Amino acid sequence: MVADPTQADTGGANAPLYARISDALAAVLFVAVVAGSVLGLTRYNDARDYSRAVQARVGKLADDLAARVVQTGPRAADTLPDGVASAYVVVSGGTDDFGIAVGSQVAASHVSDPAAAPPTPDGKQIFDQGLLNLSAEFQDYHSKGQPVPSDRHFSVAGLNANETLFAANAQVLDGNEFKGIVQVTVRVPNPTPSTPTSQLGLMLLLTLGLAFGASYLTGLHRRLALGAAVGVGVAFTFVGQPFGFILWPGLVGLGLGAAFVTGVASVFRGVREQPRTYVYVVPAMIGMIVLVFVPFAMGVAIAFFSSDGDFTGFGNFQEILNPSATTHPNFYWTTSVTILWTVLNVLLHVSIGVALALVLNRPKLRLKALYRVLLIIPWAVPNYITALIWKSMFNQQYGAVNSLLDVIGVEQVNWIGPGSSFASNFIADLTTNTWLGFPFMMVVTLGALQSIPKELYEAADIDGAGRWQRFRTVTLPLLKPALIPAIILGVVWTFNMFNVIYLVSGGAPENETNILITEAYYAFKVLHRFGLAAAYSILIFFMLLIYGWMQNRVTRATEGAFE
Amino acid sequence: MSATKKLGRKSPWPAIGTHGVLAFVTLLTMYPLLIVLRIALSPGDSGMTPSLNPVPHEFSLDNFIAVVTNTSAQGDWLFGRQLLNSVVISIATTVLGIFLATTAAYAFSRFRFPGRKAGLMAFLVSQMFPGVLMMVPLYLILEALGLLNASFGLVVVYATIAIPFCVWMLKGYFDTIPKDLEESAIMDGASQFTIFWRIILPLSMPAVAVTALFSFMTAWNEFVLAFTFMEEPKAFTLPVTVYSYVGEQSVEWGKFAAASIIVSIPIMVLFFALQKNLVGGLTAGGVKG
Numbered sequence: 001m002v003a004d005p006t007q008a009d010t011g012g013a014n015a016p017l018y019a020r021i022s023d024a025l026a027a028v029l030f031v032a033v034v035a036g037s038v039l040g041l042t043r044y045n046d047a048r049d050y051s052r053a054v055q056a057r058v059g060k061l062a063d064d065l066a067a068r069v070v071q072t073g074p075r076a077a078d079t080l081p082d083g084v085a086s087a088y089v090v091v092s093g094g095t096d097d098f099g100i101a102v103g104s105q106v107a108a109s110h111v112s113d114p115a116a117a118p119p120t121p122d123g124k125q126i127f128d129q130g131l132l133n134l135s136a137e138f139q140d141y142h143s144k145g146q147p148v149p150s151d152r153h154f155s156v157a158g159l160n161a162n163e164t165l166f167a168a169n170a171q172v173l174d175g176n177e178f179k180g181i182v183q184v185t186v187r188v189p190n191p192t193p194s195t196p197t198s199q200l201g202l203m204l205l206l207t208l209g210l211a212f213g214a215s216y217l218t219g220l221h222r223r224l225a226l227g228a229a230v231g232v233g234v235a236f237t238f239v240g241q242p243f244g245f246i247l248w249p250g251l252v253g254l255g256l257g258a259a260f261v262t263g264v265a266s267v268f269r270g271v272r273e274q275p276r277t278y279v280y281v282v283p284a285m286i287g288m289i290v291l292v293f294v295p296f297a298m299g300v301a302i303a304f305f306s307s308d309g310d311f312t313g314f315g316n317f318q319e320i321l322n323p324s325a326t327t328h329p330n331f332y333w334t335t336s337v338t339i340l341w342t343v344l345n346v347l348l349h350v351s352i353g354v355a356l357a358l359v360l361n362r363p364k365l366r367l368k369a370l371y372r373v374l375l376i377i378p379w380a381v382p383n384y385i386t387a388l389i390w391k392s393m394f395n396q397q398y399g400a401v402n403s404l405l406d407v408i409g410v411e412q413v414n415w416i417g418p419g420s421s422f423a424s425n426f427i428a429d430l431t432t433n434t435w436l437g438f439p440f441m442m443v444v445t446l447g448a449l450q451s452i453p454k455e456l457y458e459a460a461d462i463d464g465a466g467r468w469q470r471f472r473t474v475t476l477p478l479l480k481p482a483l484i485p486a487i488i489l490g491v492v493w494t495f496n497m498f499n500v501i502y503l504v505s506g507g508a509p510e511n512e513t514n515i516l517i518t519e520a521y522y523a524f525k526v527l528h529r530f531g532l533a534a535a536y537s538i539l540i541f542f543m544l545l546i547y548g549w550m551q552n553r554v555t556r557a558t559e560g561a562f563e
Numbered sequence: 564m565s566a567t568k569k570l571g572r573k574s575p576w577p578a579i580g581t582h583g584v585l586a587f588v589t590l591l592t593m594y595p596l597l598i599v600l601r602i603a604l605s606p607g608d609s610g611m612t613p614s615l616n617p618v619p620h621e622f623s624l625d626n627f628i629a630v631v632t633n634t635s636a637q638g639d640w641l642f643g644r645q646l647l648n649s650v651v652i653s654i655a656t657t658v659l660g661i662f663l664a665t666t667a668a669y670a671f672s673r674f675r676f677p678g679r680k681a682g683l684m685a686f687l688v689s690q691m692f693p694g695v696l697m698m699v700p701l702y703l704i705l706e707a708l709g710l711l712n713a714s715f716g717l718v719v720v721y722a723t724i725a726i727p728f729c730v731w732m733l734k735g736y737f738d739t740i741p742k743d744l745e746e747s748a749i750m751d752g753a754s755q756f757t758i759f760w761r762i763i764l765p766l767s768m769p770a771v772a773v774t775a776l777f778s779f780m781t782a783w784n785e786f787v788l789a790f791t792f793m794e795e796p797k798a799f800t801l802p803v804t805v806y807s808y809v810g811e812q813s814v815e816w817g818k819f820a821a822a823s824i825i826v827s828i829p830i831m832v833l834f835f836a837l838q839k840n841l842v843g844g845l846t847a848g849g850v851k852g
Contacts, residue, residue, distance in 0.1 A: 263681060270677035276755060280670035281682065284663040284730065287723040291701065292689050298700035356588065359581060367582075373835055374589045377596065380834040382784035382802065385823045388809055389595050392602075392611065392816060400598050403613045435592070447842040489728075492690055498787075520695045530699055537696030544691040 011215045011222040020215040022268035026261045027211035027226055028204055031233035034253045035203065037301070039237060043193060045311055050191040054166055055154050062170035062184040065089075069172050069182060074107035077182070085113035085165060085187045089172070090135040091180040104132045104180065115159055116185050135181045138171050142178045164188055195237055207233030211261075226265075227258025303534035307527075316535035329512050335543075338495060338515040341429070345494045346487060348434045353441025354479070358471075360442075361449045372446070379439035387503035390432040391416065394504070416505050425505035425513045433500045441486060448482035449475070484555045491551075492544055516540045603627065603820035611816045626821035633804070641796055641804070649800040652714050652721070653782040659722040660729060660778030661771060667726070668733035669759050673745075683734075686727035698791060705792060712794055720792075721782040729774040736770035737763060769840040776837050780830060801826050 011023065065087060068076035074089040087110045093103020106128050111117045118127040134152070141148050148171070157165045166188045172179040207229050214225035231254030238246045271278050306312045323330035329337075359365075360372055378386065393400045394415040402412045414420045415428045452475065460470045496517045501507065507514035507522065514522065520536035523529050597617035602610035606623035614620075633642040670676070671683055701720065702711070710716030744766075745758050753761070764771065786802035793799055805826055808819035834841070 263678070266677035267681075274674070274676055277670055277674045277676045280666040280674075280759075284667035284726055285682065287663060287719065288685070288689065288726060290704065291720055291723040292692065292697070293685070295697040295700035295704060296689075296692050298703070299696035302699065356585075359585060362581065365581065366578075371585050371589055373838060375592055376834060376838060376841075377831065378592060380831045381596070381823075381827050382780075382830065384784070384786060384802065384806060385827060386595075388806075388819065389599055389823070391809075393595055393598065395611075398611045398613050400594070400615060403615045406613075407615065435595070443842055450842070489690070496693055498694065517693055517695060520693060524695055524698070534696055537693040540693045541691055541696070545688065548687075548691065 012218040013216055015215055018272045019265075019269050020212050022265040022272070023215040023222075023226060023261070024208045024211040025268055026265035027207050027214075027229045027233070027257060029264065030230045030257050030261055031204065031207045031237075031253065034230070034249060034256060035200075035234045035237040038234075038249050039195060039200075041301075041311065046191060046194060048309065054186075054188050055150075055168070058166050058168040058184060058186045058188075059153070059170070061186065062168040062182055065182045065184055066170040066172045070174050070179065077108040077110045080110060080112065083186055085116035085185045086111040086183075087185075088131055088183045089180065090131050090182070091172075092135055092139055092178060104135050106131055107180070113187060115187065116165055131181075131183060134169060134183075138169070138181050139178050142171060142173075159187065162190055164190055194241065199239070200237060203233050203236040206236055223258050223262055226261040227254045227256075230254065230257030230261060299534050300538060302530050303538050305531045307529045307531060312531070316529075316531045317539070319532065320535055320539065328510070329514065331539075333512070334514055334516055334519050337426075337513065341426075341497075341501075341515055342491055342494045344430055345433050345437060345497075346490045348430075349437040349441045349490055349494075350483065350487060352434070352438040353443075354445050354483075356438070357442045357445035357449060358475070360446060375442060376439045378435050379443075383436055384499045384503060386436050387432055387500045390428070390435070391504050394428045416508060418508075420509060422509060422512045425508050429501055429505050429513060432504050433494065433497060436500065437490065437494070441483075441490065444482055444486045445479060448479050452478045480555075484551075488548060488551055491547065495544060496540070516543075599820045599823060602816055603824055605817065608815065608817045610820070626817040627825070630818050630822045630825060635796060639797060644797050645799050645801050645804055648714060648798065649783060649802075652717050652800060653779050655714075655718040656721040656725070656782035657775050657778045659718060660725045660781075661774055663722060664726055664729035664733055664774055664778075665764065665767075665771065666759075668730045668737055669763060671730065671734045672737035673763075683731075686730055689727050694787070698788075701788075702791065711792055712798055714798070716792060717789060717800075718782070720788060721785060722778065724785075725774075725778040725781040729777055732777075733767065733770050733774055736767050740766050772837050772840040776833055776841070779833065783826075783830060 011019070061081065061084060065076060065080075069089055074091060077087045077089050080087055087108075088106060089108040090104055091107040093105075118124040137152065138148060141152075148169075153169055155167045155169075157167070159165050164187075165185050167183055167185040169181055169183050171181055210229035210232060211226055214222055214229055217225050231250045234253030235246050235250030238249060303316055304311060304313060306315065320331045323332075356375060360368060360375075365371075381389075392398070394402075396402060396412060396414050396417045399415070401415065405412060413424055415424045456474050456478075457470060460474050465473065495515075497515070498517050498521065501513065501515050501518045502521065505513045507518055511519070511522065516536060517540060520533045520540065523536060524533035594617070601617050601619045602608075603626050604610065604622055604624070605619040606621055606625050609621065610619055612620075631642050632640075635641050671679060705711045705716045705720070708716070710719070740763060744762055748758050748762060783800075784802060786800070786806050789800045790803050790806070793803070796804075801822070805819065805822040808815045808822060
């Protein structure tokens with residue numbers, strides 16, 4: 001989002017008021033995003049830690065009571081430690097012949113805090129019935145030998161703005177016999193947020209003022225001043241925290257602000273100056289932001305959490321980039337396979353596509369339209385169907401590939417079945433994707449060939465150029481502008497070609513033919529480790545970004561697009 | 564082959580050679596599809612034989628009938644329902660996709676405004692976002708917007724997936740339209756929107772057709788998101804059902820083949836109808852140097 005050089009300098013003493021407001025709003029936007037996400041994360045983590053601590057404390061009270069009930073009976077609820085708001089004991093009558101729990105009753109209740117008691121007699125009846133149902137549910141888990149899920153173990157009810165009634169339930173077990181349940185409730189204060197809301201408001205005002213002031217500067221000074229406004233605003237949000245917690249977000253804000261605020265501010269200014277232009281772009285942009293860029297940002301955030309929701313910093317990345325010796329296939333194997341896969345595929349797509357296009361482009365070829373239609377077909381078939389079709393073709397017993405080998409007298413190959421080798425699985429994937437991908441390159445080449453003027457070939461003929469020379473000196477250079485962007489797209493699509501790998505070889509043998517995207521999906525779907533999957537995805541993204549950037553530097557493929 | 568070129572009378576051999584190569588490659592390309600046709604037209608899974616012959620041993624439409632008459636336990640006609648879902652979702656995606664992509668591409672092609680370069684770059688870079696990363700957040704966002712299990716949710720997601728490629732392609736195409744026409748239109752007092760609607764769009768029909776095809780394909784073929792975001796079989800699109808025939812529980816190759824053919828036919832028809840545009844639209848547009 002770096003501003004176009006033409007409008008880099010918009011500040012200064014004579015800048016219009018709306019330009020200053022644009023600067024201020026852009027800076028505030030950055031503070032809101034940076035400080036908002038850091039604060040959101042810390043508040044989320046604090047709340048989790050707090051609720052875990054309360055769960056441990058109240059859970060222990062419930063367990064103690066359950067143990068005492070086993071020894072001294074339900075009346076154990078009459079003597080309670082300080083701080084307990086209420087306690088209930090449900091005694092189960094066991095199960096009938098059909099295995100259904102019967103004869104449960106609330107055997108004892110002790111309410112020391114009136115706020116914890118049900119308000120009316122009707123309410124009490126409903127409350128008691130709820131306890132009996134809960135007991136039956138616990139008994140069911142016990143008889144099936146399953147652990148009680150945590151949302152049945154603990155529950156919360158808000159009392160007022162500052163306090164919560166926290167309830168813990170525990171099973172009463174005599175040996176291994178289910179006797180009933182106990183419920184203990186405790187009144188707990190809500191955690192106070194580490195940064196008060198008033199401080200957040202102040203910090204936004206501060207940023208607004210500083211950025212407004214920064215708009216009186218020009219050029220690099222304005223840039224740095226806007227960065228400083230963002231940095232100060234972010235840092236101010238965390239006043240009261242340890243020093244490191246103020247410094248780092250502040251520095252991140254400073255860097256981001258200096259790099260990007262002027263760009264965003266110029267967009268705001270543009271909206272004011274030529275609102276009609278933006279009307280055309282805004283619908284598409286809103287869709288992209290809400291459904292592509294925001295999910296991407298959320299995905300990036302997920303990469304820094306473990307599967308339990310704990311913040312782990314770079315833990316997931318470390319696990320991928322520094323694999324243990326027993327991890328096979330590890331990240332470096334998978335990356336090599338992915339690169340091999342991409343290079344071979346694109347090479348085959350381009351060479352087959354260009355070759356066919358050259359043949360089809362002959363001036364007096366009969367049936368040209370028919371050939372072209374038939375050769376485009378693989379592109380028209382949905383690619384998951386293609387993948388599944390080829391999977392059936394590579395079936396060892398019934399597949400057409402082995403039947404064909406049989407005809408030419410080659411022994412049957414176990415392509416993708418259990419016990420098949422890496423090479424055979426990889427070839428199966430490669431064949432499928434080649435079939436799928438060459439028509440795109442063919443169509444692109446055909447289009448580019450049509451735009452090559454005939455005179456160039458005539459001139460080459462006069463110069464006495466042979467076929468190969470004509471191709472090398474006339475055709476190829478003129479195909480390049482069309483082919484290079486197509487190759488970039490092809491590389492990106494092949495690098496992330498999930499369907500073929502997942503549906504044909506499925507990563508067999510032992511995930512060895514997985515490429516990075518299917519490995520990420522494996523972490524997501526099989527291991528249920530969203531953080532790890534997200535970390536994989538970010539690595540994929542950066543590899544593609546670096547590739548695209550380098551390719552663009554070398555070939556200047558997108559150069560003309562921005563003029 | 565080059566040796567024959569110098570002769571005044573043309574030898575038939577180069578042509579025969581060319582046709583030989585083309586026919587062979589075409590056969591190779593078509594063969595998997597012929598096998599699918601055989602599996603679909605044989606009774607049950609009996610078409611799944613080691614034979615290389617693409618003609619079925621025994622001809623039967625049972626698989627097609629089974630796929631088309633697929634009903635749920637409650638007696639709902641699932642196939643009809645899912646076909647309707649697919650058609651409605653794909654058409655809505657196409658309409659929304661064309662609207663979003665043509666307007667954005669027009670602005671990127673004709674106006675110079677702050678954020679233009681960044682916006683174009685952002686569209687390009689978004690192609691590199693891996694889908695796995697987006698799935699959980701997208702689920703949460705659709706849930707928050709109340710669009711889970713709603714066709715409209717899928718339409719919006721598909722349209723945004725299709726936008727970046729379409730915008731780049733259309734922008735490239737719009738760039739090739741000479742500006743003289745617009746200038747004379749402005750002389751005549753035409754508004755910016757009139758120029759877009761009356762001049763640019765009609766002149767760009769090949770590229771718009773490709774955009775339409777691409778949006779339609781995105782929606783019609785997609786199954787991972789449809790499978791994740793839709794819970795009831797009644798809300799599924801056809802690809803989810805096709806995939807379920809070779810899912811983890813059972814493998815019914817006959818039904819799979821028949822369903823694949825049914826699902827592929829509309830796309831193929833569109834491809835053939837638009838293939839002239841495809842060659843022109845793609846190259847003049849998205850992949851222009």
